[in-house]
Amino acid sequence: MFEYDFMRTAFAASGVAAVLAGVVGFFLVLRGQTFAGHALSHVGFTGATGAVLFGLSPLGGLVGFTLVAGIAMGLFGEKLAERDVAIGMMLSLALGLGLLFLHFYTSAATQAAALLFGNVLGVDNSALLTLLLMAAASLAALAFIVRPLIFASLQAELAEARGVPLRFVSAAFLAIVAIATAECAQIVGVLLVFTLMVGPAAAAQNFSRRLAIGVALSAGLALAEAWGGLTLAFYSDWPTSFWITALSGVVYFASIAARRLAA
Amino acid sequence: MSALRFDDVTIRLGGRDILAAASFIVEDREFIGMLGANGAGKTTLMRAALGLTPVASGSISVLDQPVTRGNSSIGYMPQNRGLALGVRLTGYDVVASAAIGARFGFARLDKATRREIDWALDHVDARDLARRSIGELSGGERQRLLLSQALLGRPRLLLLDEPLISLDPAHQKGVVDIARRLRDELKVAIVFSAHELNPLVNAIDRVLYLGAGAAVIGAVDEVVTGPVLSRLYGAEIEVVRIKDRFFVMAGDVDVEHDAHRHEHGDHVHSHDRGDAHV
Numbered sequence: 001m002f003e004y005d006f007m008r009t010a011f012a013a014s015g016v017a018a019v020l021a022g023v024v025g026f027f028l029v030l031r032g033q034t035f036a037g038h039a040l041s042h043v044g045f046t047g048a049t050g051a052v053l054f055g056l057s058p059l060g061g062l063v064g065f066t067l068v069a070g071i072a073m074g075l076f077g078e079k080l081a082e083r084d085v086a087i088g089m090m091l092s093l094a095l096g097l098g099l100l101f102l103h104f105y106t107s108a109a110t111q112a113a114a115l116l117f118g119n120v121l122g123v124d125n126s127a128l129l130t131l132l133l134m135a136a137a138s139l140a141a142l143a144f145i146v147r148p149l150i151f152a153s154l155q156a157e158l159a160e161a162r163g164v165p166l167r168f169v170s171a172a173f174l175a176i177v178a179i180a181t182a183e184c185a186q187i188v189g190v191l192l193v194f195t196l197m198v199g200p201a202a203a204a205q206n207f208s209r210r211l212a213i214g215v216a217l218s219a220g221l222a223l224a225e226a227w228g229g230l231t232l233a234f235y236s237d238w239p240t241s242f243w244i245t246a247l248s249g250v251v252y253f254a255s256i257a258a259r260r261l262a263a
Numbered sequence: 264m265s266a267l268r269f270d271d272v273t274i275r276l277g278g279r280d281i282l283a284a285a286s287f288i289v290e291d292r293e294f295i296g297m298l299g300a301n302g303a304g305k306t307t308l309m310r311a312a313l314g315l316t317p318v319a320s321g322s323i324s325v326l327d328q329p330v331t332r333g334n335s336s337i338g339y340m341p342q343n344r345g346l347a348l349g350v351r352l353t354g355y356d357v358v359a360s361a362a363i364g365a366r367f368g369f370a371r372l373d374k375a376t377r378r379e380i381d382w383a384l385d386h387v388d389a390r391d392l393a394r395r396s397i398g399e400l401s402g403g404e405r406q407r408l409l410l411s412q413a414l415l416g417r418p419r420l421l422l423l424d425e426p427l428i429s430l431d432p433a434h435q436k437g438v439v440d441i442a443r444r445l446r447d448e449l450k451v452a453i454v455f456s457a458h459e460l461n462p463l464v465n466a467i468d469r470v471l472y473l474g475a476g477a478a479v480i481g482a483v484d485e486v487v488t489g490p491v492l493s494r495l496y497g498a499e500i501e502v503v504r505i506k507d508r509f510f511v512m513a514g515d516v517d518v519e520h521d522a523h524r525h526e527h528g529d530h531v532h533s534h535d536r537g538d539a540h541v
Contacts, residue, residue, distance in 0.1 A: 030350065143369045144367055144368055144369060145367060146369060147360070147363050147364050147365075147366050147367070147369065147370050148364055148365065148366070148367060150360045150364060151360045151361060151363075151364020151365070152364070154350065154352070154357055154360055154361075155341075155357070155360075155361065155412075157341035157342075158339060158340075158341055158361060158412065159361075159364055159365075160315060161310075161313045161315060161333075161337075161339045161341065162333055162339075162361070162364065162365045163332050163333020163365050164364060164365055205350075205351060206351070209351045209352055209353050209356075209396045210352070210353060210356060211352055211356045211360075214352075259351075
């Protein structure tokens with residue numbers, strides 16, 4: 001299958017997005033903010049459809065919108081009680097707006113399907129380069145904030161007392177999540193971002209109780225699931241996103257079983 | 264030198280004076296038990312000393328220095344309602360995250376830091392506990408592990424916020440014994456807040472009682488009396504003493520016991536905070 005140009009590009013693109021999603025997703029799960037990640041992808045849908053409507057690049061709209069929404073969410077703070085409802089409302093509002101944009105856009109159906117469920121085979125070389133640069137910048141930013149991020153995630157009160165700027169860390173992290181979400185959306189679509197961002201990370205935390213091993217495992221699992229999905233799609237002719245979700249689901253439920261057995 | 268000094272400190276949260284012109288001095292190497300009803304300001308007092316809650320008037324000094332945020336001479340153990348207990352990480356990784364968590368720029372867990380972590384764990388006999396996942400530890404074991412974090416950076420003053428909460432009497436005694444030993448071995452001052460005096464009464468040097476915006480510090484015999492507590496609680500209080508045990512009664516209700524039970528049955532309210540924590 002590597003004799004095809006589009007397959008090589010697809011492998012490269014999904015590999016980049018998967019590693020980023022695995023690493024970022026690990027901290028998203030650690031912080032219990034998976035719902036926020038899910039909502040960000042829906043905001044990205046609005047951005048992408050809006051961009052298409054105005055003749056701009058969908059990837060640009062996707063990244064721009066998720067980034068703004070991510071930073072806003074982080075600065076908004078963590079009023080736990082209201083958070084789920086507020087995020088949920090934002091999520092449906094974003095999808096509704098995206099639907100409106102599609103309504104005005106004539107060739108809606110294929111565009112919508114690609115945005116919602118991904119189209120990794122449609123990634124071209126310039127998009128691949130963009131994904132690569134964004135992933136590198138995100139991982140560098142994450143490395144910079146990772147120690148305060150872990151501290152604040154595990155023990156916010158103590159971290160605050162030790163001088164960690166909680167709000168900055170939270171906003172910076174959600175900005176990184178926004179980029180990772182946008183990358184994932186390119187591969188599996190906005191509706192299925194969970195499958196690469198959360199599935200491998202949650203499985204990794206079930207398999208290992210060490211931090212560093214967990215992060216590496218999360219990235220490795222995401223990569224294996226993305227590439228495994230592509231390979232299975234190539235030979236079965238079923239959608240790539242379906243196979244990635246299937247693999248992600250199998251690995252996650254296996255990790256729960258493994259945790260039960262170990263306990 | 265004093266470890267912690269409040270001069271005419273007023274702290275106002277949500278339109279209410281938590282402390283109103285309160286003054287007291289905690290001496291160096293002193294073990295202080297801090298008591299008071301829910302909402303009397305025990306947590307707020309600690310947060311003010313850490314520079315996290317602003318004072319409306321008056322001044323606070325820590326080891327003769329003005330209050331600063333991220334003060335490394337204070338070791339703090341919060342109540343940690345927010346501690347991610349569902350997490351399966353080892354205790355060691357949790358403590359390590361605190362040891363290097365204030366540093367941006369991918370700080371390495373170097374040899375010196377690892378030695379510091381081991382030193383802190385050894386002081387609370389938690390080296391073995393640290394290999395296990397924090398979710399698997401019992402309440403008393405977890406408190407010991409969290410206590411070790413307060414020792415990182417070798418502080419001179421420990422602020423321990425309700426370390427006895429939800430522990431059974433045997434584990435309560437264990438934690439109090441460790442605190443007392445830390446005071447002796449590390450020569451630190453300790454402010455240890457609690458709902459009940461009895462687990463602490465044989466270990467502490469003096470008691471700091473909060474209530475009605477005031478703070479009264481002194482020997483247990485002088486402070487834990489009917490007249491003083493009646494003023495702090497704003498109600499008629501009778502103190503009954505049986506050998507080394509104190510019962511603080513309002514009418515026929517045991518005030519401290521009742522507060523304790525209330526705290527357990529109702530985790531939603533956080534009376535002691537007074538402010539929404541961001």
